[in-house]
Amino acid sequence: MDFRYIDYARSLAYDFNNYPIDIWDPVYGNAHPDYDLYGANQGNVSTPSQNGTYFQKGVYFQDQIKWGRLSVLLGGRQDWATGNTNSYAGNNYSKIVPVHLSNVSGYNNSKFTWRAGFTYNFKFGLTPYFSYATSFLPQEGVTNYYGKQLAPLEGDQFEAGLKYFIPHTDVFLTAAAYHIKERHYAITDTEHPSYNTDAGTVVSKGVEVSAHANITKDIRLVASYSYDDARVVKSDTSETVRDVYGNNLGKVSEKGKYIAAVPRNMVNMFIDYTLPREIFHGLGINFGVRYIGSTYADNANSFKAPPFTLFDIGAHYDFSNISPTLKGLRAQLAMSNLTDKRYVTSCTGASLAYATCSYGQARRVYGNIFYSW
Numbered sequence: 001m002d003f004r005y006i007d008y009a010r011s012l013a014y015d016f017n018n019y020p021i022d023i024w025d026p027v028y029g030n031a032h033p034d035y036d037l038y039g040a041n042q043g044n045v046s047t048p049s050q051n052g053t054y055f056q057k058g059v060y061f062q063d064q065i066k067w068g069r070l071s072v073l074l075g076g077r078q079d080w081a082t083g084n085t086n087s088y089a090g091n092n093y094s095k096i097v098p099v100h101l102s103n104v105s106g107y108n109n110s111k112f113t114w115r116a117g118f119t120y121n122f123k124f125g126l127t128p129y130f131s132y133a134t135s136f137l138p139q140e141g142v143t144n145y146y147g148k149q150l151a152p153l154e155g156d157q158f159e160a161g162l163k164y165f166i167p168h169t170d171v172f173l174t175a176a177a178y179h180i181k182e183r184h185y186a187i188t189d190t191e192h193p194s195y196n197t198d199a200g201t202v203v204s205k206g207v208e209v210s211a212h213a214n215i216t217k218d219i220r221l222v223a224s225y226s227y228d229d230a231r232v233v234k235s236d237t238s239e240t241v242r243d244v245y246g247n248n249l250g251k252v253s254e255k256g257k258y259i260a261a262v263p264r265n266m267v268n269m270f271i272d273y274t275l276p277r278e279i280f281h282g283l284g285i286n287f288g289v290r291y292i293g294s295t296y297a298d299n300a301n302s303f304k305a306p307p308f309t310l311f312d313i314g315a316h317y318d319f320s321n322i323s324p325t326l327k328g329l330r331a332q333l334a335m336s337n338l339t340d341k342r343y344v345t346s347c348t349g350a351s352l353a354y355a356t357c358s359y360g361q362a363r364r365v366y367g368n369i370f371y372s373w
Contacts, residue, residue, distance in 0.1 A: 001059045008141065009051040052085035054140040069121040073131075076114040081138040085149055109152050111136035125165040133157045139184070145192040155182035170214035180204040185232075187260070187299055188348065191240075199299070200235030202259055204228055218274040226266045230259040239300035258296045261346040263307075265293035270312075282321030288312040297347035297355055305357065308343040312336045333367040 060077035117131030161176030210224035314334035
């Protein structure tokens with residue numbers, strides 16, 4: 001069994017005065033945001049806030065059964081969740097005096113979820129598997145514009161796949177197909193960005209393939225590809241489509257739209273090479289490449305954040321090659337984003353004119369040393 005208790009408070013302030021700032025050519029000495037809640041600026045400040053408590057308890061079990069080459073996994077869980085949420089707002093209509101918008105008190109959500117799966121190991125190295133699972137997660141503190149908490153997130157997942165260890169080799173291959181359905185999926189309310197809205201039912205379906213191979217005793221390869229089609233399949237909401245300048249191009253149904261910030265294609269490859277002993281005992285080098293596909297930035301799929309490709313390099317050294325007494329001591333050095341590429345990981349917003357985009361991590365060098373016995 002497990003228990004989880006959360007007590008939280010959140011206060012925000014927005015100044016709606018227009019403060020244009022050119023980050024490439026800043027002008028100093030101009031007016032700046034004024035968050036004085038009681039001064040002359042109070043009519044331009046909004047102060048949404050929220051506080052609440054949340055308590056969830058669960059009881060779960062799991063059993064694994066083996067019969068010959070067949071393995072079966074069964075599990076179940078019962079959850080109970082209670083909570084209390086208060087929402088407030090202050091603005092130019094209330095002169096910053098907090099107004100109690102709503103109270104979701106004493107709600108009680110409970111759900112039984114379960115999962116089951118099996119694998120079968122053939123003698124020639126092939127292992128097919130299948131699994132099914134259900135899920136339940138209360139969305140504590142996730143409220144819509146009217147202060148109502150969104151319903152718990154519920155889902156189910158099917159997955160089927162193959163694992164194949166090629167006999168008499170060091171090659172391991174996997175392939176999987178999955179179908180995940182979630183109900184009451186929360187997304188940002190584009191009309192009221194500080195709040196969320198229920199997108200309805202979303203489905204994520206795709207495939208994943210990977211290969212792990214020791215090509216020789218000194219060369220190791222890891223590669224993978226995944227395709228994820230994540231869309232809204234059932235929804236009563238509509239979204240505003242905007243051009244790159246923020247102009248309203250009308251409303252479209254959210255049904256059939258891709259989930260924002262979820263790439264459809266991802267490719268990774270990593271190769272590690274340990275140098276021959278006659279060249280340098282214990283030294284290895286590696287190289288990797290990562291490709292992340294484009295992602296939509298808003299619920300209406302108005303525009304995309306572009307795809308990007310990154311390169312990584314690294315090296316490692318096994319100190320046991322210096323002396324047997326140092327067996328187990330190993331050091332690694334790695335550099336991610338080798339070319340220091342400037343790229344955008346994702347964007348959120350209704351248009352390029354009103355979007356918030358996040359840069360990805362610049363070049364990073366890091367190392368570690370560890371000892372195992």
